[in-house]
Amino acid sequence: MAPGGKSVFAAVPQALPVAVFQLTADFRADADPRKVNLGVGAYRTDEGQPWVLPVVRKVETMITKDTSLNHEYLPILGLPEFRANSSRIALGDDSPAIKENRVGGVQSLGGTGALRIGAEFLRRWYNGTNNTATPVYISSPTWENHNSVFTDAGFKDIRSYRYWDAAKRGLDIQGFLEDLEKAPEFSIFILHACAHNPTGTDPTQEQWKQIAAVMKRRFLFPFFDSAYQGFASGSLDRDAWAVRYFVSEGFELFCAQSFSKNFGLYNERVGNLTVVAKDGENVQRVLSQMEKIVRTTWSNPPSQGARIVATTLTTPELFAEWKGNVKTMADRVLLMRAELRSRLEALHTPGTWNHITEQIGMFSFTGLNPKQVLFLIKEKHIYLMASGRINMCGLTAKNLDYVAASIHEAVTKIQ
Ligand SMILES: Cc1ncc(COP(=O)(O)O)c(C=O)c1O
Numbered sequence: 001m002a003p004g005g006k007s008v009f010a011a012v013p014q015a016l017p018v019a020v021f022q023l024t025a026d027f028r029a030d031a032d033p034r035k036v037n038l039g040v041g042a043y044r045t046d047e048g049q050p051w052v053l054p055v056v057r058k059v060e061t062m063i064t065k066d067t068s069l070n071h072e073y074l075p076i077l078g079l080p081e082f083r084a085n086s087s088r089i090a091l092g093d094d095s096p097a098i099k100e101n102r103v104g105g106v107q108s109l110g111g112t113g114a115l116r117i118g119a120e121f122l123r124r125w126y127n128g129t130n131n132t133a134t135p136v137y138i139s140s141p142t143w144e145n146h147n148s149v150f151t152d153a154g155f156k157d158i159r160s161y162r163y164w165d166a167a168k169r170g171l172d173i174q175g176f177l178e179d180l181e182k183a184p185e186f187s188i189f190i191l192h193a194c195a196h197n198p199t200g201t202d203p204t205q206e207q208w209k210q211i212a213a214v215m216k217r218r219f220l221f222p223f224f225d226s227a228y229q230g231f232a233s234g235s236l237d238r239d240a241w242a243v244r245y246f247v248s249e250g251f252e253l254f255c256a257q258s259f260s261k262n263f264g265l266y267n268e269r270v271g272n273l274t275v276v277a278k279d280g281e282n283v284q285r286v287l288s289q290m291e292k293i294v295r296t297t298w299s300n301p302p303s304q305g306a307r308i309v310a311t312t313l314t315t316p317e318l319f320a321e322w323k324g325n326v327k328t329m330a331d332r333v334l335l336m337r338a339e340l341r342s343r344l345e346a347l348h349t350p351g352t353w354n355h356i357t358e359q360i361g362m363f364s365f366t367g368l369n370p371k372q373v374l375f376l377i378k379e380k381h382i383y384l385m386a387s388g389r390i391n392m393c394g395l396t397a398k399n400l401d402y403v404a405a406s407i408h409e410a411v412t413k414i415q
Helices: 019-029 054-065 080-091 110-125 145-152 173-182 205-217 241-248 280-297 304-314 316-346 354-358 370-380 400-413
Strands: 103-108 136-140 158-162 188-192 221-226 253-258 271-276 363-365 389-391
Touching: 054 304, 054 316, 080 103, 080 241, 080 253, 080 271, 080 304, 103 110, 103 280, 110 145, 110 221, 110 253, 110 271, 110 280, 136 145, 145 158, 158 173, 173 205, 205 241, 221 241, 241 253, 271 280, 304 316, 316 354, 316 400, 354 363, 370 400
Parallel strands: 136 158, 136 188, 188 221, 221 253
Antiparallel strands: 103 271, 253 271, 363 389
16 A cells, blocks of 8 residues: 555556457347357357367366376476477478487467467577567567567567458458568568458468568568467368478578467467477577576466467377367368358349468458447347458358348448
């Protein structure tokens, strides 16, 4: 308490709620039976329910019965078999970097934790020391947390690179390449490994090659954010193509992996920061500094999610079952894309809707404007982000007709 009975917190301003969590709270509070949540980035079954992957249930039971396990602290950098195998699925079994022992991993609290530890490290040590002035480039648009994570880690110069061409509803590759050319050498670029959030639009392999060529020539640092491996195409390998290509081109890079979506382990907070460096000696020094950062951040990570992932990745039958589970989720998203597009086309909803099936991953960037979004929320009880991004998993056989008719009404009534 301050003098005069005043609170020491009196000057704290009220922060704005995080939009996507607020949207879920509003959805929960809505009593209308027609309500649909197309906001939060989590998988839902065709019954609109969260899905515990069958392989996860199986491994959880194994863990419960395993009396050799206990609740001792994990090492600061995490469970060794989790770290090694997470990096293996990102980089591939035959990765030259793994063979040459120049890969390391840090178990983290979700993909967010991996980004934050990576950002903290880069600010302290990237290409010298105390790099608060190094430009960090994020795509325009991007996942809303990228900017804050890098700002809170101390970076002072966050810039955006061109990515989305709203008129063409696709990738602005020319703008992207120009921004790479213009960026100061050694700038850091946050790249979405696959299933770009929020646009659902990724570069083609040819375009990735162009991006890599400029980045290599201009000494730009790739920091991949891989939150949806397997979700984009249903194949872990196909979705890791870009990261693996950059490694094959000799880049040193970071890759923040999240197992929230592809394992459905959202609240277990499971992620891994994969570090690829020039040689093993560099990796070891980098990890030694990351250990210091983790020690003052969460000290050491939780075990449950890491055990589930590590057991699954190291047991061939479970690994095969998991890949099947991922494919089930990816296929349902593809089906919902096709169903929504065909309904909008059948209704002759003004505009073109091919982007719904051309975009990939969990999200679709519909092109709906903020007024149309507000109409859908207020009048139709359909919750989506102000950007017009929808989570395809929020669609079900039961609500598709209602959502399509509502989008049709929004587009025809509101400009
Ligand atoms: C692009 C992107 N990066 C990172 C994350 C963070 O994932 P996690 O929940 O594992 O921290 C998300 C989650 O929505 C995301 O969409």
